[in-house]
Amino acid sequence: MSKTTIHRIVRLGIALFAGASVVVTALPAGAQEPRERKTILEFFFGKRKPREVAPEPQIRKPRTVTRKKKATTTVAKTPEPAAVEKLADAKVVLVVGDFIAGSVGEGLVAAFETTPGIRVERRTNGSSGIVRDDYYNWPESLPGLIAETKPALVVVSMGANDRQQMSIGGVKEKFRSEAWTKEYEARVARIATLAREGGKPLLWMGMPAFQSSALTADMTTLNNIYRAGVEKAGGEFVDIWDGFVDEEGKFVTSGSDINGQQVRLRGSDGINFTKAGKRKLAFYVEKEIRRLLGDAAADGPGLQGDLKDLVVATPPVEDAEITKTQPISLADPALDGGTALLGGAALKGSGKSLREKLVEKGEIADAPLGRVDDFRLDKTATP
Structure with a gap:
């Protein structure tokens, strides 16, 4: 290879290198991608995958519930008696x-x-x-x-x-x-x-x-x-x-x-x-x-002052005539004159009550006129 050819190649390489440096320096700092250097362990065994951290569970805050207060029932107390003003001569x-x-x-x-x-x-x-x-x-x-x-x-x-x-x-x-x-x-x-x-x-x-x-x-x-x-x-x-x-x-x-x-x-x-x-x-x-x-x-x-003198206790009259009546037996039959007025004409009867007639002779009194057990033929007749 001739020297002229070698010189051309060198000049071309220098030109390419200069152009590349210009391009690199023209890029903004934020656009450059920095290379991470590998450690010896990463070179031989490869880069370890980052450990995935499980996201923390979100704790839901309890919902505040506003409850209506129950109406308290108050027991009515018996009012104490009001104090009474004492009398001057109490x-x-x-x-x-x-x-x-x-x-x-x-x-x-x-x-x-x-x-x-x-x-x-x-x-x-x-x-x-x-x-x-x-x-x-x-x-x-x-x-x-x-x-x-x-x-x-x-x-x-x-x-x-x-x-x-x-x-x-x-x-x-x-x-x-x-x-x-x-x-x-x-x-x-x-x-x-x-x-x-x-x-x-x-x-x-x-x-x-x-x-x-x-x-x-x-x-x-x-x-x-x-x-x-x-x-x-x-x-x-x-x-x-x-x-x-x-x-x-x-x-x-x-x-x-x-x-x-x-x-x-x-x-x-x-x-x-x-x-x-x-x-x-x-x-x-x-x-x-x-x-x-x-x-x-x-x-x-109470009574105060001269009002006390208005209360007069009258003793009972000793010569008052007291009317006395004879006691009446509870066994008196109602139909033996018990319904007659005092002083009226006494009803004459056989002297035996209806109960005695029923027990001794089997006789019963006629049912009142018009009642369901009135079996008389002449309905107009009175008992």
Whole structure:
């Protein structure tokens, strides 16, 4: 090959190379396809196919459903009786004692809420009693309370806090010892006498049963002391024991209220009372108050002022002639003159009733004219 030919080939190659470079550089950067270099492993074993990743499942959000609210049925409650304004001369019922007296006092306020002639005054101390006169001395306080409230009737209830030793002349006497019992009886009699001063009626409400069997047993003993001391002073002992025990005499948490409905009467501690229990406590005392105070305990507005004089009770006339009638036997037959007016002409008969004629002779009375069993030939004839 000649040198001229070789030169031509070289120049042609240089021209082609220059043209190719111009074309490459003329292309935009984004149009160039970069080559990926193969690794040695890819060169020998080939390129691994990319691992297909399963698409994540789309979780459908729960559809929010707006439900219509059901119309709530409200049970109509029995409206409580409206409080009645008390009369200016309303008789005062004074309630004194411990926390049991506080419960009965609350129940009495509800009991006489609609009674204008009765006003309930409560002067109680929940932790007081007859034993601890150093904490609260009822014999010293009671005359002042009576002078302050001027009650027509006094209600006393205390003793639930008295299961403890008593200080007598500087000596601590154990509960229910001989000396303790003797002093306790004397203190009960003193309180009862002070409450009865001036001849006022006294109602001493006894202790109820409690959840503790030991406490319940002690309350029965104390109730006997209260009954004896109060009745000796001329007062009345109100026994409430049966209202808070079952048929076997055991403590009950729930029982009948004053309307006979089964309700909860005592608190979870087995000592205090619920609202229904307080009302039941007062029920026993309320009956005696209404009996002792008479017309003042009548519900409603009542008669006031000079209107009371318009009510005149006329005694029966002693010489009034009373007409007496002879008793009538239930066995009298209706057809033996029983349908005749008094003073009218008596019907004469054979002296035997229709039943006797049927039994003895087999005779029966003719059916009334026109009835289906009337078999007489002459239909115009009267029986």
